Amino acid sequence: MWKCDFTIYDMIARNAGLYGGKSAIIYGDKRISFLEYQELCDQCAASLIKEGLTTGDRIAILSGNCEDFMILSGAAAKIGAVMVAVNFRLGEGEIEYILKDTQPKFFFSSNDYKDIAYKVSSAVPSIQKFYVFKLKENEGDFIPFAKLLSADDCAMQQMMFPGSNQAYMIIHTAAVAGKPRGCVLSQSNILAVGLQMASMFELTSRDCHVGTLPLFHIGGFSMSIAVMHQGGGNVIMDRFDPVMVLKQLEKEQGTFFGTFPPMLAAILDAQEKQSINASSLRGVGGMDSPDTIEKFLKRNPKATFYSLYGQTEAMPISGCDVKDKPGSIGRPGIMTRVAIFDDLDQEVPVGEQGEICVRSPSVFLGYLNMEKETAYTSRNGWHHTGDRGRLDKEGYLYYCGRNPEKELIKPGGENxxxxxxxxxxxxxxxxxxxxxxxxxxxxxxxxxxxxxxxxxxxxxxxxxxxxxxxxxxxxxxxxxxxxxxxxxxxxxxxxxxxxxxxxxxxxxxxx
Amino acid sequence: MWKCDFTIYDMIARNAGLYGGKSAIIYGDKRISFLEYQELCDQCAASLIKEGLTTGDRIAILSGNCEDFMILSGAAAKIGAVMVAVNFRLGEGEIEYILKDTQPKFFFSSNDYKDIAYKVSSAVPSIQKFYVFKLKENEGDFIPFAKLLSADDCAMQQMMFPGSNQAYMIIHTAAVAGKPRGCVLSQSNILAVGLQMASMFELTSRDCHVGTLPLFHIGGFSMSIAVMHQGGGNVIMDRFDPVMVLKQLEKEQGTFFGTFPPMLAAILDAQEKQSINASSLRGVGGMDSPDTIEKFLKRNPKATFYSLYGQTEAMPISGCDVKDKPGSIGRPGIMTRVAIFDDLDQEVPVGEQGEICVRSPSVFLGYLNMEKETAYTSRNGWHHTGDRGRLDKEGYLYYCGRNPEKELIKPGGENxxxxxxxxxxxxxxxxxxxxxxxxxxxxxxxxxxxxxxxxxxxxxxxxxxxxxxxxxxxxxxxxxxxxxxxxxxxxxxxxxxxxxxxxxxxxxxxx
CATH class of the missing domain: 3.30.300.30 (ANL, C-terminal domain)
Structure with a gap:
């Protein structure tokens, strides 16, 4: 018996065959077709191997969104490298903790974070090389990322198939007792997240996603994967800027974006001040206050607001058109089973409160270097979210706060x-x-x-x-x-x- | 690290929570809601355990389509039993070969096949019990299946989670050199087939599938799973009868069915003779001659005909609205990568002919008791279909016959x-x-x-x-x-x- 695999790189190759010259990634004036995207991933993968990277090796990324992030992620998928996606808003001590926790071999950063990257790496001897996105030429230890995109011969890994259930991405979530926890996600996990989002948001190849969320978060990265599954386009922006979002919606006929407070209010505000035509917008996914959502829908009557609930460990857990059931956080999507458990892991009757638990192929592999926490979170075959909630008779989920021992504050979607x-x-x-x-x-x-x-x-x-x-x-x-x-x-x-x-x-x- | 699982039973439980009283399965005048379906599967699973079945044990099924087949398949998914689905059109010698190949513990059949089942089992000592669908009371060694649906206490397996990547269904395909080959499929395989079909046919919870294809074939069984993924209804019919198909379309507001020659022509013929309102029909998936399809679409202008290409080992490999690219067998769907290889397993340029090869989570686990054949079919990480084809620049696939050594004749969809x-x-x-x-x-x-x-x-x-x-x-x-x-x-x-x-x-x- 064998198990036929399917990786993120398989999806990229599939898309090259199906959508060829169509734009896969748009960054400023740069357009990368599906065919070119596969070629760039091939180039990058071949170079990384030449530079000494191998399946299972980790690479850290500290950067705003850019097309190079997407190329690197495709190359990592091809060779089975593990991306450590670092939130650039973290403090130096926190970044150093993450690097020590993950022991990456190469460090990739954008120009504005390269000095922090270098500084915090002094205490992490595993790091051998520093690549910088959009750097023109070598600067001390900094190597331009573009040098990885000029391999002569990419055929070497044609038959290389890393396992899609192996670690692919590590995203650290908020610290419990001072230790940020590294969520380890496989390619299968992220492909499943993408499929579930694509189904929830009814994405098609006609969709064009304007990327408002950071790629170092599960939401932003998997939203891009969701759109790719269907052959849609991804507009990548360095950072969130409400006017830029509107301009991209107009220029690229954008149909979808993700949002967490205060983004939607800022976009709404910009819409009041600017006359930009955002009529191509079809949907927005995420969360915000009922008041802001209502105003937004009034201003953009063709758009649907999809409530979305999830966490790095399991995304998306539930979602729906906000109008379907006001107050709820939606229903579990395809391939997602949700149950509410009491403290003894027994399912409570419909309507009663308890811990929200999930079974789904999108559930993460566990916390890095934290076997006990992983075993506890995954006890009895279910992922335990640490969130409290209840279900109604139609399977809609209602959020009732954090479990006391896992209390969490969420300013602007961060933990x-x-x-x-x-x-x-x-x-x-x-x-x-x-x-x-x-x-x-x-x-x-x-x-x-x-x-x-x-x-x-x-x-x-x-x-x-x-x-x-x-x-x-x-x-x-x-x-x-x-x-x-x-x-x-x-x-x-x-x-x-x-x-x-x-x-x-x-x-x-x-x- | 762990791997959160999701089985066919998880889907059944999910649906019970989301769609409760809605009809999941319709058989004649019998309607089984999503809630009842889970309960019946729970009953059956508990009874099977009590009767001595355990995870990994095999059960044979020789029956026309019926709701009990669906209940048994849900129970098997819950406890991890392996279904050997036997084509009732096979000869006694062939059935005996399959039983010897699989060594089942229990044998399930419908009333009309129970005597054949009993006869051919005399040479297969592994078989301990004979259950018969719709049998009123015990007859010699025959036990009514309904006895498995009256367990007092179903809680026993609440925490039983068989692996979704383990064997779940064995379907024997045509004999090569006199030996039918048992394709072993996991629950993950079949869930993936269902997802891919649901995406290809754009199924939603509003769909009602009139089950024209046999459940012992991958097409019929996974079509039912596809509809279930989305919370749609499945109308189960004993056997294919064109007038009955039309009547069910009218009665249940059916929206979809699957077809292989000569079914569509027979339905068309019946449509000419009967005045039955089939206007709820939205789509048909399968294959037929361009001529028959054209006539059918003229008669049913609201319907789409989806060309579908696949095999028990990998389903669906490609598909599309037949109008998109006449002559082609469609494009690979989500999570499906297709390549055309030459005899040395090198990809040929676009447009050239070679063997159709696939990577997808829907690809089977291998041939039962045939390690060499499995290794050969799955060499270099790709499933080799044995079919010849070519791709065009937009990723549409064209069928060019069987590989000479695997020549196959397909009368009415059989191999x-x-x-x-x-x-x-x-x-x-x-x-x-x-x-x-x-x-x-x-x-x-x-x-x-x-x-x-x-x-x-x-x-x-x-x-x-x-x-x-x-x-x-x-x-x-x-x-x-x-x-x-x-x-x-x-x-x-x-x-x-x-x-x-x-x-x-x-x-x-x-x-």
């Missing part, structure tokens, strides 16, 4: 664990006690609030504390608001009573 | 290898030499022609020889036409020159 922020706040000599919670935020969906008790006699401004935290961890994790209080509510055992803190402070109004 | 028929013909004492070839047939697409040289002085009628062959192998393999000749063309080495035989005799006209 922030309170424990990590609390640790950084407590590093300040003037702070005696702190409790960090999420509060509603009109712009970002949610914001970080630190409720602090200062040391006797200490004087500290909120802005000082915020900057102090921002110097320690990723800036998006810093508190947006700080409240100084005399005492924090406590439980009988002396622990801070987080639920009580939430009751008292989460309703406060912020300007 | 007939000339070598097998030749062997049966030569068993007749009066026949000295024979060459069996396929000839075009207006009703069945293709028909079997035997060109024979008789022993000196022998006298034999064509009808006698045809009946003789039919008593040896499946009736659909018997020659439809026989020609007696004095000599057959030979190659230099004395072998019969099949290509020359084809040139001379395949153009003959048959009444």
């Amino acid at each position: 922030v664990y309170p424990a990590e922020v609390e640790k950084a706040v407590l590093d300040h000599a003037d702070v005696k006690e702190v409790s960090v919670i999420g509060v509603p935020d009109p712009q970002w969906g949610e914001a970080v609030l630190a409720v602090c008790v200062l040391e006797k006699g200490a004087e500290l401004k909120d802005t000082e504390l915020i900057e102090f935290v921002a110097s320690k961890i990723a800036r998006y994790k810093k508190p947006k608001h700080v409240v100084f209080v005399d005492t924090l509510p406590k439980k009988a055992n002396g622990e801070i009573d987080r639920e009580e803190v939430k009751k008292i402070y989460s309703g406060m109004k912020w300007k | 007939v290898y000339p070598a097998e028929v030749e062997k049966a013909v030569l068993d007749h004492a009066d026949v000295k030499e024979v060459s069996v070839i396929g000839v075009p047939d207006p009703q069945w697409g293709e028909a079997v022609l035997a060109v024979c040289v008789l022993e000196k002085g022998a006298e034999l009628k064509d009808t006698e020889l045809i009946e003789f062959v039919a008593s040896k192998i499946a009736r659909y393999k018997k020659p439809k036409h026989v020609v007696f000749v004095d000599t057959l063309p030979k190659k230099a080495n004395g072998e019969i020159d099949r290509e020359e035989v084809k040139k001379i005799y395949s153009g003959m006209k048959w009444k």
Whole structure:
């Protein structure tokens, strides 16, 4: 018996045969056809092998979105290299942690992050080479990525087939107890995510996706794969810019984009100020407040807003046209089974609350170097999301917050664990006690609030504390608001009573 | 690292949560909702375990289509039993061969095949129990299947998760050199086939599939799975009857069916004679002559005819709306990469002919008990179909016949290898030499022609020889036409020159 495989590179090769001269990737004025895309991946794969990379080796990427990211990901799929996709908004200490955790061999970055990449790599001896996207010529240890796209002979790996169930991409999610967890995803996982999204959003070869989300996140990367499955086009943009999104929608007749707060509101705002024709837009997938979505749909009546729920470990878990069931986060898509479990892993009756659990080929392979956490998350054959929810009789899912031990704040779609922020706040000599919670935020969906008790006699401004935290961890994790209080509510055992803190402070109004 | 699984039973459970009271399976006046379908599968699975079946055990099925077949297949998916799906049109010797090849533990049959099942099992000691669909009460060794649907407690296997990449279904295809080959398919294979068909035929939960094809074939079974993926309904019919197909289309507002010659012509014929409203029909998938398809589309202008190409080993390989590219057999669907290889497994340039090779998660696990054949078919990471074809610049595939060593005749969608028929013909004492070839047939697409040289002085009628062959192998393999000749063309080495035989005799006209 054997198992016939199908990798992301197989999809790229398939598309070259089916869609040939059609644009696969658009970056500024550059258009890469499906045929050219395969050729570039072949070039890059052949060069990487020549430079010493082999199946199973890891490569780190610290970069904004660009077409080179997509080429590198296709080449990695062909030879079975493992991409460590690093969020460029992380602090240096966090990036260093990820590099030590993954031990990459080559480091790829864009020009604006190459110096950070170099600096943090000094403590990671596994890194042998530094490639820089769009660099014109060698600069010290920095090698232009373009040099990997000029191989004479690409035939060498024609018969190389890495396993699609092997590790392909590692994306670190928010730190639990100070340790970011590396989610390991296979090519099969990501192909499944793409298929499920393509089905959920009813994508076809006529779709053109304007890439608003970062490629280092599962959402942005797999959205591009979803569009590719169907032979649609991907417009790649360096970074999110609402006016640029509108201009690309008009120029490329874009039909779809992904969104997390505050992106949709910003686009809506730009639409009010600019006269750009975005009438080709057919759908938007992601999340936002009902108010913003309603305004957006009023302004763009031909578009559908698809609510989407998922996490790096399992994406998408559910989704639907937001109008189908207001308040819900949608239904599980094809090849996705969702159940709600109680603490003993028994399914609860329809309508009751419990932990959202999933079985699907899109569920990740596990946390890197964390066997116990992986075994716990995957116990009894189900992926345990750590989110609480309930199902209705039609299979629609409702989100009911995080499991207490996995409490999470989500400003602008990023994951922030309170424990990590609390640790950084407590590093300040003037702070005696702190409790960090999420509060509603009109712009970002949610914001970080630190409720602090200062040391006797200490004087500290909120802005000082915020900057102090921002110097320690990723800036998006810093508190947006700080409240100084005399005492924090406590439980009988002396622990801070987080639920009580939430009751008292989460309703406060912020300007 | 782990691998989160998703089985056919997971899909059934998912559907119960999403589509609850909607009809999943319709058989005559019986309607089984998605919720009931899961319950029946649970009942059956619990009973099978109680009766001594365990993961990896094989069960044989010899039956026309019925709802019990679907329930049994869901139960088998839940506990990881392996279904041996036997074509009831095979001869007793062929069925016995399949049973010996697979060593099943339980034998399931419909009432009309239970006696054959019992008879051929006498030589297969592995078979312990005989279950009969729709049997009212025990008859000797025959046990009513319904007894498996009355378990008190189904909770026992709640945490049982057989691997979706393990064997799930064994379907024997035509004999090469007298040995039918058992194609082993996993649940993942069949889920992938279903997904690919669902995508190709643009199925949704609004679709209602009228099941014209036998469930013991990959086409019929996976078409039902395709519809289930999307929450559509499956109308199950005992056997193909053109008037019944039309009546079900009208009664159930059917939207889709599968077809192989001569089914479509028969349906068209019935449409001319009956006034049945089939206006709900949206699509038909399969193959037929351009002439019949054109007539059908003229009569049913709202319907699309999807050309479909595949084999038990890999389904679907390609497909498209027949109007897209007349003469082609379509393009590879999602998650399917097709390449044309020369004899050295090198890809040939676009437009040139060679062997059609495939990479896809729908490709089977291999031939049962035939390691060498499996290794040969899957060499270099590609499934080798044995079919010849070419691709055009847009990725459309054109069929160019069988590889000479794998020559195949396809009357009515069944596979007939000339070598097998030749062997049966030569068993007749009066026949000295024979060459069996396929000839075009207006009703069945293709028909079997035997060109024979008789022993000196022998006298034999064509009808006698045809009946003789039919008593040896499946009736659909018997020659439809026989020609007696004095000599057959030979190659230099004395072998019969099949290509020359084809040139001379395949153009003959048959009444």
